[in-house]
Amino acid sequence: MTDNQRPLRSVLYIPASKPRALEKARTLAVDAIIFDLEDAVPPDEKVAARRTLAEALDADGYGPRLRIVRINALDSPWGTEDAEAVAGMKADAVLLPKVSGPADLDALARTTGEMPIWAMMETPAGMLAASEIAAHPQLDGMVMGTNDLAKELNARFRADRMPLMAGLGLCLLAAKAHGVAIVDGVYNAFKDDEGLRAECAQGRDMGFDGKTLIHPAQIDIANAAFAPSEDEIDLARRQIAAYEQAIAEGQAVAVVDGRIVENLHVATARETLSKSTAIAAMSAE
Template sequence: MFMPASNARAINKARGLDCDAVILDLEDAVAPEAKGAARAQALAAAQDGGFGSRLLVLRVNALDTEWGQDDCAAAVGAGFDAVLLPKVSHPDDLCAARMILGEMPLWAMIETCAAMLALPAIAATPGLACIVAGTNDLAKDMRCTPGPDRLPMLPHLIAIVTVARAHRLIALDGVSNVLADTPALAAECGQGAAFGFDGKTLIHPAQIAPANRAFAPSAEQHEWAKAVVAAFALPDHAAKGAIRVGGEMVERLHLGEAERILARVAHL
């Protein structure tokens, strides 16, 4: 959940939201004249804590702005779980941030055409933990009109998931501009889950419930996972690579998927 770091009320509300991570935003959500005050407020929020098990992430301004380097320097040791760097177009952008952040976990927003061309090298950058699809800015850079089905974005979304899996990174889908729990928002969340994203970035509390529904394992998936794990646990199946479960053939690769589903259910 993105929250403007300039809005104290929003930050306080974020402490009770049913989301996995809170991203205090110093970039797009903050006007130029409010950047300094927003940074101070974000640092105070991190020091005060109260976010529970939610990850607390700081989205800094790009390093080529007048605020970016100071944002990164202020984040070091301030209590954030990661720093989200916007407008990452080349591995050098991440390396420059790493020089300031040290060993602090780094997340990268992929929101330019140049970033798509450099995606494998970006994902291979040491210390990178998460890739976030910046779909609004990417659409602007491409000069495309995504529409409800996000058709022009689909190859790029698939590429982001693919490179994240190859490098064992978290992959987060871009934000939706639909600010209510509607069929359109549910469809976009479901699309992101079907593509393999780990979650979706959000900009309004009303988006949390449909996102959680889309990315949580369904009851059918849960029952399938329990059946697969139980079947492979039987002594007769200990040495088998493929067995029959519920009239279907499942292999040990399916066992890994079943275990992942059960782990997600346990986390909910």
């Protein structure tokens, strides 16, 4: 499947230093994995984690899951050597934390070459430069770092995430304008299914492609939230059929369930069916 068809409903962080976690990830129904060399790995394990991860990726077994490696910041003691190591790994992309502008991506690309880049969007500077970051020729996706962003903003926790909306919106606009993927931040309370379900629904309504996850128990909820429902699939099919019939009869619009259906609605309907097909194809692999 092409990159813009690739499902990204569930994007799970996995510590790169934990062989058991790396092994288990091969069996999980996630669309993408972020192999984490940064926050999930303590300082005294970071060097060994590179070797552990390289061996796991060499062994493969991750099937159609997108394999993204998050390195440490380039200005940290480990970032440059992380980038050098990832350049030789069997990964699909490299994820750079705390991106504040396109120059950060240029600096990474000088080491990782043509490998696709993803950007952690987690600072006020990053929010304000979101459009320039999204326009970078090697950028394939953005990951919202909502925990770090909340810290930088000195924001209070709210279930509706109102303090974060300006940043979330800026990044969404940038990603959609430049055709790159964008996934929502993590939900920290991994035992709170209802809270996760509500936040996934909010993210899906806003336009995110999926959600980053911190625990396998969150996978099913995210997969369901960011996939077209049976009702949405049925409506999409009926909209396309009605519109095609209207065009054949010389009409410019159709009516389905009492609502006008124009060409823009049909384009959305076709995207819904395409996404459903891509999810089914990935599940079959």
